[in-house]
Amino acid sequence: MEENSKKSRRKFLDRGLKIGVAGVLGGIGLSKLSAKFSSDEKASTGETMELMTTDGTIVEVDTSEVMEVSHDHHYSMDYNVREGIPNRKFVMVVDLAKCKNALKCQTSCNKNHYITGDNAWIKVYKMQESPDTAPYWMPTTCQHCDKPACVTVCPVDATFKREDGLVLIDNERCIGCRFCMAACPYSTRVFNWGDPGQEVTLNLDLTDYEPTPEYAGKPSKMGTVDKCDFCPHMVKQGELPHCVTACPNGVFYFGDKYEDTVTNGEETVRLSKLLKDKAGYRLLESLGTEPSVYYLPPVDRLVEFEDGLEFYKEFESVEKPTEE
Amino acid sequence: MRNYDTIVADLAPRKFGRRGIIWISILSLLIVLGIIAYVDQVIQGQKVTNMNDYSLWGIYISNFVFFVATSFVGSATVAILRLTKNEWRTPLVRIAEIITLACIIMAGITITIDMARPDRVMYLFIHARLQSPITWDIIIIPTFIVISLLLLYFPLLPDFAVLKKYYAESKPRLSKLYGRLSLKWTGNSEQKALHIKSIRVLSILILMAGVLLQTIDAWLFSTTYRIGWDSSAFAPYFISGAFVAGIGALVTVIYVVRRTRKLENYITEYHFDKMGKLLALACIIYLFFNINEYVVPFFTAKKGEDAHLHSLLVGNYAFLFWLVTVVGLVLPVILLFFKKGRKPFSMFLIGMIVVIGSWWKRYIIITPTLQEPILPIQGVPESWHSYFPSMHEWVITVATLAMALLIITLLIRFLPAVPIQRTADEEEVASIQLKQIPS
Numbered sequence: 082m083e084e085n086s087k088k089s090r091r092k093f094l095d096r097g098l099k100i101g102v103a104g105v106l107g108g109i110g111l112s113k114l115s116a117k118f119s120s121d122e123k124a125s126t127g128e129t130m131e132l133m134t135t136d137g138t139i140v141e142v143d144t145s146e147v148m149e150v151s152h153d154h155h156y157s158m159d160y161n162v163r164e165g166i167p168n169r170k171f172v173m174v175v176d177l178a179k180c181k182n183a184l185k186c187q188t189s190c191n192k193n194h195y196i197t198g199d200n201a202w203i204k205v206y207k208m209q210e211s212p213d214t215a216p217y218w219m220p221t222t223c224q225h226c227d228k229p230a231c232v233t234v235c236p237v238d239a240t241f242k243r244e245d246g247l248v249l250i251d252n253e254r255c256i257g258c259r260f261c262m263a264a265c266p267y268s269t270r271v272f273n274w275g276d277p278g279q280e281v282t283l284n285l286d287l288t289d290y291e292p293t294p295e296y297a298g299k300p301s302k303m304g305t306v307d308k309c310d311f312c313p314h315m316v317k318q319g320e321l322p323h324c325v326t327a328c329p330n331g332v333f334y335f336g337d338k339y340e341d342t343v344t345n346g347e348e349t350v351r352l353s354k355l356l357k358d359k360a361g362y363r364l365l366e367s368l369g370t371e372p373s374v375y376y377l378p379p380v381d382r383l384v385e386f387e388d389g390l391e392f393y394k395e396f397e398s399v400e401k402p403t404e405e
Numbered sequence: 406m407r408n409y410d411t412i413v414a415d416l417a418p419r420k421f422g423r424r425g426i427i428w429i430s431i432l433s434l435l436i437v438l439g440i441i442a443y444v445d446q447v448i449q450g451q452k453v454t455n456m457n458d459y460s461l462w463g464i465y466i467s468n469f470v471f472f473v474a475t476s477f478v479g480s481a482t483v484a485i486l487r488l489t490k491n492e493w494r495t496p497l498v499r500i501a502e503i504i505t506l507a508c509i510i511m512a513g514i515t516i517t518i519d520m521a522r523p524d525r526v527m528y529l530f531i532h533a534r535l536q537s538p539i540t541w542d543i544i545i546i547p548t549f550i551v552i553s554l555l556l557l558y559f560p561l562l563p564d565f566a567v568l569k570k571y572y573a574e575s576k577p578r579l580s581k582l583y584g585r586l587s588l589k590w591t592g593n594s595e596q597k598a599l600h601i602k603s604i605r606v607l608s609i610l611i612l613m614a615g616v617l618l619q620t621i622d623a624w625l626f627s628t629t630y631r632i633g634w635d636s637s638a639f640a641p642y643f644i645s646g647a648f649v650a651g652i653g654a655l656v657t658v659i660y661v662v663r664r665t666r667k668l669e670n671y672i673t674e675y676h677f678d679k680m681g682k683l684l685a686l687a688c689i690i691y692l693f694f695n696i697n698e699y700v701v702p703f704f705t706a707k708k709g710e711d712a713h714l715h716s717l718l719v720g721n722y723a724f725l726f727w728l729v730t731v732v733g734l735v736l737p738v739i740l741l742f743f744k745k746g747r748k749p750f751s752m753f754l755i756g757m758i759v760v761i762g763s764w765w766k767r768y769i770i771i772t773p774t775l776q777e778p779i780l781p782i783q784g785v786p787e788s789w790h791s792y793f794p795s796m797h798e799w800v801i802t803v804a805t806l807a808m809a810l811l812i813i814t815l816l817i818r819f820l821p822a823v824p825i826q827r828t829a830d831e832e833e834v835a836s837i838q839l840k841q842i843p844s
Binding site for chain 2: 259
């Protein structure tokens with residue numbers, strides 16, 4: 082839109098038509114509008130019409146500026162796996178005030194991603210900043226950084242950043258150098274040191290299945306890196322990631338930054354308001370990695386820290402099938 | 406003064422004696438064991454190593470860094486001494502060039518051993534991304550191999566011509582081979598002018614490529630957020646460390662060659678004395694960078710850095726750290742200050758200590774840092790809290806070291822370890838005060 086240099090158009094934009102005039106008239110994609118501006122220089126018709134913006138302001142617009150676009154509830158799923166779902170930006174919010182280390186997220190993630198190794202992709206850290214401050218439980222997923230250190234150092238473009246915010250791994254490409262693991266300040270990446278053996282231990286059936294970076298762990302490959310993928314395979318079906326739905330305490334909120342909405346499955350809230358009201362922050366903000374995962378500090382807690390100690394295992398994050 | 410014929414007879418390559426054959430057999434055995442272990446690693450995956458998601462790099466990487474560092478000897482001695490016209494270099498340069506070539510080839514092989522998917526090695530070229538420091542490594546290592554090969558080969562041309570003549574009657578086939586390798590060298594003034602010029606160009610090239618190689622190697626680590634690696638002084642730290650490793654290796658190999666080939670008249674105590682001073686200088690510079698790395702952070706150490714320093718200075722790695730620093734670096738400097746310390750045999754011992762110290766130094770740079778991630782290590786098996794190489798890793802690593810020694814041994818077997826023509830020219834210069842020809 083910045084490309085539009087016409088003065089009259091600028092004035093028109095200044096009048097408040099900023100994001101998505103869409104709404105009332107079946108939606109107007111601003112990008113389409115600007116495309117129209119640049120291609121079509123015809124004079125205004127003189128007729129105007131009233132439109133309501135998404136924040137409720139009534140604006141008056143020349144009819145020549147308005148064009149109908151198809152109403153698109155379902156985001157097009159016909160996209161390049163490496164580029165991501167258009168016009169989306171996935172984020173997660175983790176409310177530390179609610180986490181009591183129930184570990185249902187971890188169990189669900191391990192199960193649904195067929196994790197056979199010793200290191201889960203989702204960890205619940207037992208944290209305490211200093212002896213005088215309160216301990217708390219801190220679940221971590223991949224932070225899906227907007228400036229991902231792992232992607233920068235990958236020599237073969239095996240791990241990549243998508244426009245929708247996801248950092249994924251193509252394990253058909255990964256050469257197993259582990260530089261991404263060294264680069265990640267959140268230690269979120271997991272390596273398949275040996276054969277994951279999912280088909281044997283988990284009865285994972287892969288007949289007629291086309292592997293995709295959008296479903297990490299299905300299957301995992303020896304000598305390649307794995308990590309939390311933010312479950313695009315669930316998002317595609319209109320579902321929430323496994324950890325979000327598994328959590329009994331509603332710790333995880335998942336959503337779209339562009340829609341400014343996140344949900345934990347029970348309540349849907351404005352992302353910006355949530356972060357503002359509850360002083361949201363991101364992990365190791367000072368590193369400049371720009372994570373897509375936000376944390377709400379463990380204040381006004383709804384759960385006791387001690388409740389979680391029961392499930393805390395210092396040396397295990399993936400439950401091994403019990404031997405009989 | 407020795408005459409020309411004696412010089413040629415003394416310096417021409419010689420068959421292995423019985424000890425040589427035993428040496429070669431031992432090295433070959435170690436290499437075969439290493440290959441078996443490596444094949445097993447390819448089949449089973451790197452679970453045969455003791456690496457884990459925290460200690461994600463182990464001795465394969467520290468061994469790689471060691472080889473890269475040692476290959477700096479070519480840049481350090483050959484190029485610098487040549488460009489600064491230090492005449493005492495003559496009997497040392499050939500061996501330095503050989504060590505350089507052997508080490509850089511082994512560096513290339515070692516880094517591939519660390520790759521968990523060697524079957525995808527071509528992806529590094531097909532899908533190369535320039536922003537990754539690994540891609541820079543992929544560019545600089547082959548470049549350095551080519552330059553060091555040329556720097557070994559070019560000064561050899563006159564010697565190949567000499568050997569062609571020398572073996573003409575006794576070994577006609579060998580003579581023919583040397584003749585072909587000499588590229589029709591006759592030693593006329595035109596050839597000589599070209600020769601001098603191209604070697605000078607190569608010296609400058611290897612100096613630049615050597616510095617670049619060490620720098621990129623350092624950047625592999627300092628481009629990450631890791632405590633202990635994330636240092637802006639890492640490149641000069643690595644360059645100075647490479648100086649130490651390279652000269653240490655040179656001293657050791659030269660001593661062995663001198664003893665086995667009985668070259669006491671060519672590689673004299675004077676040369677060891679000079680090398681001793683150079684090694685002392687290298688160690689002092691490296692010590693300075695060590696202080697920079699480990700003492701300065703004390704003042705502003707954040708929590709994580711503090712824990713890292715603690716593990717090095719008094720914690721888990723304290724013994725190794727102090728051994729490497731005191732015995733591997735401070736002690737050599739003290740010993741080298743004394744004239745007695747710079748005698749051949751004591752230089753050999755010091756060289757050995759320095760090389761072994763340099764190897765463990767790389768271990769100390771890589772392993773402890775990985776055990777100090779920013780978020781705590783939780784939810785993984787207890788064994789993941791530490792790292793010590795597995796049997797597979799040791800066998801494979803020993804094999805790479807043996808392979809480097811084998812390459813050095815074979816090159817010394819078939820090439821004149823001390824430049825013949827240049828030595829002869831210098832003798833001549835000494836006697837009739839003519840303008841000498843750099844080799």
